[in-house]
Amino acid sequence: MSLKEELLLDFDLRMPRILVNGNQGIIDNVKRLVLLSDESIIVSCGKQYVSVRGRRLSITFLEDERMFIKGTIEAAEFYGETDSHE
Amino acid sequence: MSEWKLRRWKKIELEGFEIHRLINLCSARGIGFRNLRMVDDCKAEAQIDGRSFDVLQKLAGNRYRVTVVGQLGLESRLRLLLSRTATCVGLACFCGIVYYQSCFISQVRISGYERLTEREIRETLEELGFYPGAVKSFDLADLKTRLYHELDNVTWVGISYEGTVAQVEVLEGSIVPSREDTSDSVHVVADRQGYLEELIVKEGIARKKPGDYIEEGEILISGIVPITDKSYTRKEEELIRYVHAQGEAKARVLHRATCYQPRYTVVLADTGRWIPGIRLRIGTQSWDSDRFVRPWASSRRDEVASLKTLRPIPVEIQLYRSREVTVTRAERLPEEVEARAEQQVRAMVKEILPKDGQLMKKDLSFLRKENIIEVNVLLHSLESIGRDQPFAAQNPSPAEEAPDPQ
Numbered sequence: 001m002s003l004k005e006e007l008l009l010d011f012d013l014r015m016p017r018i019l020v021n022g023n024q025g026i027i028d029n030v031k032r033l034v035l036l037s038d039e040s041i042i043v044s045c046g047k048q049y050v051s052v053r054g055r056r057l058s059i060t061f062l063e064d065e066r067m068f069i070k071g072t073i074e075a076a077e078f079y080g081e082t083d084s085h086e
Numbered sequence: 087m088s089e090w091k092l093r094r095w096k097k098i099e100l101e102g103f104e105i106h107r108l109i110n111l112c113s114a115r116g117i118g119f120r121n122l123r124m125v126d127d128c129k130a131e132a133q134i135d136g137r138s139f140d141v142l143q144k145l146a147g148n149r150y151r152v153t154v155v156g157q158l159g160l161e162s163r164l165r166l167l168l169s170r171t172a173t174c175v176g177l178a179c180f181c182g183i184v185y186y187q188s189c190f191i192s193q194v195r196i197s198g199y200e201r202l203t204e205r206e207i208r209e210t211l212e213e214l215g216f217y218p219g220a221v222k223s224f225d226l227a228d229l230k231t232r233l234y235h236e237l238d239n240v241t242w243v244g245i246s247y248e249g250t251v252a253q254v255e256v257l258e259g260s261i262v263p264s265r266e267d268t269s270d271s272v273h274v275v276a277d278r279q280g281y282l283e284e285l286i287v288k289e290g291i292a293r294k295k296p297g298d299y300i301e302e303g304e305i306l307i308s309g310i311v312p313i314t315d316k317s318y319t320r321k322e323e324e325l326i327r328y329v330h331a332q333g334e335a336k337a338r339v340l341h342r343a344t345c346y347q348p349r350y351t352v353v354l355a356d357t358g359r360w361i362p363g364i365r366l367r368i369g370t371q372s373w374d375s376d377r378f379v380r381p382w383a384s385s386r387r388d389e390v391a392s393l394k395t396l397r398p399i400p401v402e403i404q405l406y407r408s409r410e411v412t413v414t415r416a417e418r419l420p421e422e423v424e425a426r427a428e429q430q431v432r433a434m435v436k437e438i439l440p441k442d443g444q445l446m447k448k449d450l451s452f453l454r455k456e457n458i459i460e461v462n463v464l465l466h467s468l469e470s471i472g473r474d475q476p477f478a479a480q481n482p483s484p485a486e487e488a489p490d491p492q
Contacts, residue, residue, distance in 0.1 A: 030113075032113075033110050057123075061118070062119040
């Protein structure tokens, strides 16, 4: 990966960025909440959507385009237009 | 996160369709959420900053129902506490009691004493006003100095507080007996007048015998000792040896003193009438019902019950009966006067007699006057009366210093 690509990936504020382990996850660049339920949370990050599926999901923290999710996370999926980097 | 805990925040319930739209609107306005959870399709729970609540309500409008189910955060808790007057008063009282309690000494611990007894030190401290229940506003430096002067052979005094417990540390000095200087020539002379009872000579020549009346300053043991030399080889002045006279001289010394006794005594006779009374002391403040209710001129107080405690604060409650009495005057019985005079004489003996003095006899005579009884006391005590008196060894006057042949 070139330096340009790396910088674009790091500083692109419209790309989804997600850090997940089994019980909690952090999604950055959250622009809009699309769906919120006990089993699924879908957010728009600008260019793409992120879907987190699981059980007993709740948003512990939502502020400054950052979302902290708690619950049993089973899957994370991305929708929407594909990134030009690919 | 810690800032969030300090803030006033509200636990709310959001009801309506598509709640995520409201959340998006709020996020666009910079309103943050905590612990956001969907309860069902149309109901969510969340926590928001109390300052943002009004904005949220405006954004919710008629489409969503917002219900506050709880107030959280330090600020909210403080507001809640301040709204409860009784709790605030209780807390203030509790803090006040704790503070007030900390103003008094609850216990005095004494350590470091060896020859002195704890009781002696404790009594001295009590005389200086330093005892359990006393206010802690002491000038410790001044107290240390006074304690240092009051107690014998104390080289260091330390006083410190550990909370309400006062720690008194005493360090005693070691007593080294001084060696008597026997290099110079001295006589043993009487330091007061009396009848000589006993004379033990260790060095020198006795000048008086038991039974003699001794005036102050008279020589008891002479330091000029004659030398018996039958060889006639020495001159007359060479036949004298000058020594440091030593010995024990005990004499019967008379002490006269006068004390006084009241001739009459006050007799209180109960009339049978009484009223209950209460005396209350909290810390340094005291209150007595007798100050306000006192229906008779003369009364006597009989304690019925009392309660005294140091914790949480020094409190003393005393219930008593204030009995009406009539006051009359009666002459005291001779036996009573004598018994009281004996007490006075015992106290007097402690003051008058020296430490090594031994009381041999006492005579008391009573002289009744208008309102008092004069008690004349004559004490006979056996005391050591000798003291050293240096003298010049050169050119003694044979007539003055010649030893008594006896």
